[in-house]
Amino acid sequence: MSNDLIGYRTWLLKIGSKYLVRETDDGGWERYAAGPPTLRLCSLSTECYWNGPVQHSGRAPSGVNCSGLYALKTLEAAADYSPNPVVGEVAMWGKIVQHAHGWRAEHMLIKRLVLLMCRLPLSDAGSHIKQVAVLGKILETRYQCDVIVDASESWLSPTERFLNRLASGTLTSTELEQLAKELS
Amino acid sequence: MQLGEVVREFEQPAPNQITIPDVVPEPQPKAPVEPELVPA
Numbered sequence: 192m193s194n195d196l197i198g199y200r201t202w203l204l205k206i207g208s209k210y211l212v213r214e215t216d217d218g219g220w221e222r223y224a225a226g227p228p229t230l231r232l233c234s235l236s237t238e239c240y241w242n243g244p245v246q247h248s249g250r251a252p253s254g255v256n257c258s259g260l261y262a263l264k265t266l267e268a269a270a271d272y273s274p275n276p277v278v279g280e281v282a283m284w285g286k287i288v289q290h291a292h293g294w295r296a297e298h299m300l301i302k303r304l305v306l307l308m309c310r311l312p313l314s315d316a317g318s319h320i321k322q323v324a325v326l327g328k329i330l331e332t333r334y335q336c337d338v339i340v341d342a343s344e345s346w347l348s349p350t351e352r353f354l355n356r357l358a359s360g361t362l363t364s365t366e367l368e369q370l371a372k373e374l375s
Numbered sequence: 376m377q378l379g380e381v382v383r384e385f386e387q388p389a390p391n392q393i394t395i396p397d398v399v400p401e402p403q404p405k406a407p408v409e410p411e412l413v414p415a
Binding site: 193194195196236252253261263272282283284285286287288289290291292293294295296298300322345 | 376377378379380381382383384386387388389390406414
C-alpha cells in the first residue's frame with residue numbers, strides 16, 4: 192500500500208516558456224525564456240509555470256512563512272476553489288506544513304490530471320472532442336501522468352448552467368415561471 | 376489559497392516513482408540544413 196501524501200490542486204492553462212536565470216553583464220540576474228512557448232500548467236497566485244511532473248518550491252514552507260506548493264484535501268475542494276479547467280492529484284514530499292484544509296509542500300509530483308470539459312475554452316470552429324483529445328495528449332506527454340476528461344456539467348455554477356440551458360432552448364415554462372418569481 | 380490554521384509540520388519521504396525526470400526536455404528547433412554543394 193502506498194504511503195504517499197496525496198493532495199489536490201487546480202491550475203491555469205497558459206501558453207508560456209520555461210524560464211531560466213542568467214547573470215547579466217553588470218553582475219545582476221535576469222530571467223530568460225529557454226525554449227519556445229508551449230501549453231503549460233501555471234500556478235494561480237504567481238506566474239509560475241510547471242515545466243514537468245515535478246515542481247519544487249522556491250523556499251521550504253514553515254509555520255512562520257506562507258511559502259510552499261499548496262494543495263487541498265479533496266478534488267471537489269480544488270474544483271470549487273476557482274473555476275479553472277484543470278484539477279489534479281499530487282503527491283507531496285520534503286518539508287510539509289499541514290493546515291486545517293490542506294497542505295503546503297516543498298516538492299510535488301503530478302499523479303493525475305482531470306480536464307473539466309465544461310470549463311475549457313473550446314472553439315466552436317472544430318470538434319470539441321478532437322480539441323480535448325489533443326489537449327489531453329499534450330498534457331499527458333508533458334506531465335507523464337494519466338489525463339482524465341470529465342464531461343459532467345456539475346462543475347458549472349448555477350448561473351452558467353442556466354445560461355447553457357437558455358442557449359440550448361431546453362428551459363421549461365415551469366422553470367421560467369420559477370425564475371420570474373425569484374426575480375420579482 | 377486559504378488553507379486554514381496550521382496543524383503541524385513534518386518531513387515526508389519522496390514517493391517511490393520519483394525517479395522520473397523533473398522536466399520534460401524542451402523541443403529543440405531543427406538545425407538549419409546546409410545546402411548541398413553543386414559541382415561547378
